[in-house]
Amino acid sequence: MAEEAPSTDIITLTRHILSDQIRLGPAATGDLTLLLTAIQTTSKFIATNVRKARLINLIGLAGELNVQGEEQKKLDVLSNDIMVNSLRASRKTSVLVSEELDDAIIIDDTHRGKYCVVFDPLDGSSNIDAGVNIGTIFGVYKAHSETGDVSDVLRPGREMVAAGYTMYGSSCNLVLSTGGGVNGYTLDAALGEFILTHPDIKIPPRGKIYSFNEGNSTYFHPPVINYLNSIKYPSAGKSPYSARYIGSMVADVHRTLLYGGIFGYPDDKKSKSGKLRLLYEAFPMAFLTEQAGGLATTGRGRILDVEPKSIHERCPVFLGSRDDVNDLLKFFQEK
Ligand code: P6P
Numbered sequence: 001m002a003e004e005a006p007s008t009d010i011i012t013l014t015r016h017i018l019s020d021q022i023r024l025g026p027a028a029t030g031d032l033t034l035l036l037t038a039i040q041t042t043s044k045f046i047a048t049n050v051r052k053a054r055l056i057n058l059i060g061l062a063g064e065l066n067v068q069g070e071e072q073k074k075l076d077v078l079s080n081d082i083m084v085n086s087l088r089a090s091r092k093t094s095v096l097v098s099e100e101l102d103d104a105i106i107i108d109d110t111h112r113g114k115y116c117v118v119f120d121p122l123d124g125s126s127n128i129d130a131g132v133n134i135g136t137i138f139g140v141y142k143a144h145s146e147t148g149d150v151s152d153v154l155r156p157g158r159e160m161v162a163a164g165y166t167m168y169g170s171s172c173n174l175v176l177s178t179g180g181g182v183n184g185y186t187l188d189a190a191l192g193e194f195i196l197t198h199p200d201i202k203i204p205p206r207g208k209i210y211s212f213n214e215g216n217s218t219y220f221h222p223p224v225i226n227y228l229n230s231i232k233y234p235s236a237g238k239s240p241y242s243a244r245y246i247g248s249m250v251a252d253v254h255r256t257l258l259y260g261g262i263f264g265y266p267d268d269k270k271s272k273s274g275k276l277r278l279l280y281e282a283f284p285m286a287f288l289t290e291q292a293g294g295l296a297t298t299g300r301g302r303i304l305d306v307e308p309k310s311i312h313e314r315c316p317v318f319l320g321s322r323d324d325v326n327d328l329l330k331f332f333q334e335k
Helices: 013-023 031-052 074-089 125-130 214-219 222-232 249-259 278-291 322-333
Strands: 061-065 071-073 093-098 112-123 134-142 160-168 172-177 183-188 193-198 209-211 262-265 295-297 317-320
Touching (some): 013 031, 031 074, 031 112, 031 134, 031 160, 074 093, 074 112, 074 125, 093 278, 112 278, 134 249, 172 193, 172 249, 172 278, 249 262, 249 278, 262 322, 278 295, 278 317, 295 322, 317 322
Antiparallel strands (some): 061 071, 172 183, 183 193, 295 317
C-alpha cells in the first residue's frame, strides 16, 4: 500500500488562532493570539519533560507541600514555573492564579497586559509515576482593572474569553475554545507544532459511559445515588452504562467530550463542596463542555454562573452529554 503523501496544507494551532483573530476583525489586536501562543509553548515544554520524566528521574517528590497540602512532585514545580515565566514574559497578562501557588500573582507594571490566566499546571499529577495521562488546564479572563487585582479572577466562568487543556499521554493533545466552538490539536513532536486533528468537537447528545469515583459512594447524597442506580440497574429493555474512571480530570473529560456520557465529582458527606477547584478545573472544563454542546452543572445550578469567593475554592462538578446531565438533574429536582 503506497504510503500516504504528507499533507502540504497542515493547519497548525498558530495558523488556526490567527485565522480566528482575522475572523474577529480589526477589534482583535492580536494580544489573545500571542497569549495563546505562550500557553502553547508551555505545553510543548511540559510535554517534553513529562515524556522524559522517567529518563531524567523527574519522577518522585520535590519534597515540598503545595497549597492543597499535597506532596509536590518535581514535574508539578517545573510545570508551574514554566507557565508563570512564560505568561509573564508574554506581557499579555495582569493576574495569574496557579493551583500550585497560595496567592495570585499580580504582574509588575513593565510586564502587565490585559488578560488574566487561571491554571492547573499539571492536573492529575498524583498519577505521574503510573504513566497515566495528566494535563494542564487553563482559563482566560479579560482584565477589568488597570492595575491588576485578584477581583479580576473572582468572576463567573461565563466571563471567560478562552479555556482549554493539554493532555500528556501516548500523544499530546491540546483542546481549546475561544468562544466559537471547540477544536483539538495533536502535537507533531518532529515539527514542534500542534496540528488541527479534531475540528469543531461536538459532544454526543447522549453517551453510554459514566465516570465517577464510586469509592466515595458511601458518602454520596441521595440524588447522586439514585441517578447512578438508574443507569447501573436500568428499567427493562435498557442497557446499563459502562463505568470508566481514570482519576485524572483532563483524561476523563477528554474521553467524555469525544465519546459522550457523564463525568461527575459530587459534593458529599465527606467533601462538602466536592474536590475539584472552581477557577482552574471546573470553569475551564465547563466552558469547553458547553462550547461542545454539552451541559455542566453543580447539581444546583450552571457551573459557569457560580460567583467565586476565593481563588482555591472547590465546587461539585457534573458535566457531559446534554441528555445525560439532564437525567441527573431530574434526581436533584426530586423532593
Ligand atoms: P479522586 C487529580 O488529583 C484530581 O484533581 C482530578 O484530576 C481528578 O478528576 C480528581 O482529582 C480525582 O480525585 O478522589 O477520584 O482520586
